[in-house]
Amino acid sequence: MESLFEFATPERLTKLLIKERAKCRRRNRDEDRSKKKNKKKSKKKNRRRLNRDCDIDSLSTRKVLSRIMPPRYTWVRPSKRIYLKNGAMDTSKNAEKALWLTIKRDRDKQGKKASIYLQELDAFISRIRQRLMMPQLTFETPQLMPIYKSHKQLQDGTQVVTCRPLSVYTRLEDKIIVAITSRYLTRFLDKHLHQNILSYRNSRTFYGEQHHTTDFNDGIKLIEAFRAKQGQNNIYVADCDIKKFYDTIPHHVVIESFKRILDKTRLDYEGKEQVMRVIRAYLNSYNFYTNAWLEAESNPIVFFKVRRRMHDTNHRNTYQLGWVDDIMALPEEERRHRGVPQGGALSLVVANVVLNDVDQVIVNKIDENCLFIRYCDDMILMHTHRDKCTQLMKAYTQSLTDHGLYYHDFESVTNSKDPANPEITNSHFWEIKSHATFLWGDGEGNSNRYIGFLGYEMQRDGRMRLRKDNIKRFKEKTNRLFYALQRYQNDDKKTDEEKAEHKKKTLKNLMEGLCFYTAFDQERFQRGKQFKLLKKLRDKLEARLAKQQQQNQ
Numbered sequence: 001m002e003s004l005f006e007f008a009t010p011e012r013l014t015k016l017l018i019k020e021r022a023k024c025r026r027r028n029r030d031e032d033r034s035k036k037k038n039k040k041k042s043k044k045k046n047r048r049r050l051n052r053d054c055d056i057d058s059l060s061t062r063k064v065l066s067r068i069m070p071p072r073y074t075w076v077r078p079s080k081r082i083y084l085k086n087g088a089m090d091t092s093k094n095a096e097k098a099l100w101l102t103i104k105r106d107r108d109k110q111g112k113k114a115s116i117y118l119q120e121l122d123a124f125i126s127r128i129r130q131r132l133m134m135p136q137l138t139f140e141t142p143q144l145m146p147i148y149k150s151h152k153q154l155q156d157g158t159q160v161v162t163c164r165p166l167s168v169y170t171r172l173e174d175k176i177i178v179a180i181t182s183r184y185l186t187r188f189l190d191k192h193l194h195q196n197i198l199s200y201r202n203s204r205t206f207y208g209e210q211h212h213t214t215d216f217n218d219g220i221k222l223i224e225a226f227r228a229k230q231g232q233n234n235i236y237v238a239d240c241d242i243k244k245f246y247d248t249i250p251h252h253v254v255i256e257s258f259k260r261i262l263d264k265t266r267l268d269y270e271g272k273e274q275v276m277r278v279i280r281a282y283l284n285s286y287n288f289y290t291n292a293w294l295e296a297e298s299n300p301i302v303f304f305k306v307r308r309r310m311h312d313t314n315h316r317n318t319y320q321l322g323w324v325d326d327i328m329a330l331p332e333e334e335r336r337h338r339g340v341p342q343g344g345a346l347s348l349v350v351a352n353v354v355l356n357d358v359d360q361v362i363v364n365k366i367d368e369n370c371l372f373i374r375y376c377d378d379m380i381l382m383h384t385h386r387d388k389c390t391q392l393m394k395a396y397t398q399s400l401t402d403h404g405l406y407y408h409d410f411e412s413v414t415n416s417k418d419p420a421n422p423e424i425t426n427s428h429f430w431e432i433k434s435h436a437t438f439l440w441g442d443g444e445g446n447s448n449r450y451i452g453f454l455g456y457e458m459q460r461d462g463r464m465r466l467r468k469d470n471i472k473r474f475k476e477k478t479n480r481l482f483y484a485l486q487r488y489q490n491d492d493k494k495t496d497e498e499k500a501e502h503k504k505k506t507l508k509n510l511m512e513g514l515c516f517y518t519a520f521d522q523e524r525f526q527r528g529k530q531f532k533l534l535k536k537l538r539d540k541l542e543a544r545l546a547k548q549q550q551q552n553q
Contacts, residue, residue: 003271085501167341182345408433
């Protein structure tokens with residue numbers, strides 16, 4: 001089994017650097033350069049786009065990328081076949097392909113101009129590989145970049161805006177080491193995770209399906225298959241919501257979980273130490289209390305981008321990060337050893353490894369009458385016996401406590417029953433974070449017609465509906481797609497044939513995106529009102545494009 005150092009080949013590291021450079025590409029200017037009035041405005045607009053496209057808004061990082069990557073005017077243009085294969089709208093993949101072809105061409109030619117950036121690139125890759133072999137590894141503290149999560153309005157009219165503490169490594173070397181380690185662990189630790197962890201997995205054999213990359217749709221398929229298998233038998237459901245998993249996870253639990261799973265692999269001592277050095281450096285570079293909570297409290301400017309999105313120029317709103325009160329009761333020293341960076345590629349692997357340990361109390365006791373599914377920190381448990389379902393959930397919550405994690409208190413479904421009609425639950429059901437064991441189906445008392453999981457709301461008879469948030473996201477996606485299509489259709493350099501092919505393929509991809517909402521039974525869902533609404537949005541998009549073309553003519 002190859003070690004992390006052997007996995008981090010110059011070719012893989014180059015592709016990761018190319019991916020970072022493609023994010024910071026300059027977009028083609030749509031404005032007419034012949035107009036002097038719009039020339040300065042066009043430059044400013046492209047500069048803003050460059051900053052927006054970069055995952056890391058750091059001048060030093062962009063300078064490093066520009067020094068080790070080929071200049072934009074020397075990029076090789078991919079062939080039309082590759083361009084159409086990737087899709088005209090997928091400009092990132094096209095940019096990555098162009099960069100890869102350019103570097104490959106320049107390595108073969110070794111021209112004077114090319115040799116300058118190639119030497120810098122080779123030196124940069126060499127430094128990364130040397131750091132992987134160093135006895136001690138350290139990362140710089142990631143930059144806090146809060147993103148909007150939710151808001152609520154108080155009685156006095158003030159809005160309290162809650163943000164998610166996204167963190168980004170601004171040093172390019174650190175970011176690449178984290179990314180290559182994440183890919184390495186995802187590949188070699190995947191077979192040691194239990195099968196029903198669906199998030200952030202490598203391509204694998206999943207219930208007889210070869211080379212399958214699981215997503216949340218597979219969770220809906222498993223629930224549908226379990227429902228059909230049980231027929232008329234009672235199905236009892238319970239779910240548990242972890243409080244701020246990424247912000248509260250203890251560092252020593254992460255280290256112990258990685259040691260246990262690495263012991264199952266065939267890595268030698270040095271190979272394990274290479275991985276653990278990166279994990280320790282990753283944990284030592286960040287803790288939620290110091291690098292997120294105190295930073296946001298002492299420096300309100302970190303919420304600047306969120307305030308700009310909320311159009312709050314006069315600081316009318318109150319901005320805060322989500323927090324767990326249980327942590328405040330801990331000693332300060334212990335608080336400083338909890339939390340991993342949200343948004344970091346390695347945090348996704350940390351979530352799978354740690355929660356795989358937590359899940360063992362359930363996974364080891366699963367039988368044909370039980371179904372357990374996890375997607376990241378969202379889990380659901382089903383069983384045909386109420387008492388066994390309750391016992392398994394109790395063992396699971398104890399396992400969470402043993403791993404230093406917190407969960408929302410369980411609440412009975414009976415608290416959300418409508419007094420006028422005891423068989424129907426009110427909207428309070430969807431506000432409950434952790435549902436105690438209840439019967440999935442119609443009836444009075446501790447039962448409910450619907451269950452909610454990963455954006456779906458499903459009935460016992462198999463019918464389902466979407467959450468309103470999913471419909472809203474699709475509307476936003478449709479609007480973004482219209483303006484992207486409009487820019488392409490107005491490009492004078494494109495032929496009519498290219499424009500027609502581009503429009504056809506883009507609309508086809510949009511309709512395939514509807515499968516995002518039709519996981520296990522497309523025929524049944526397409527007869528429903530929500531699918532008709534989504535299809536109506538697609539038709540509206542086509543009408544807007546046709547109207548725009550008539551105006552241009």
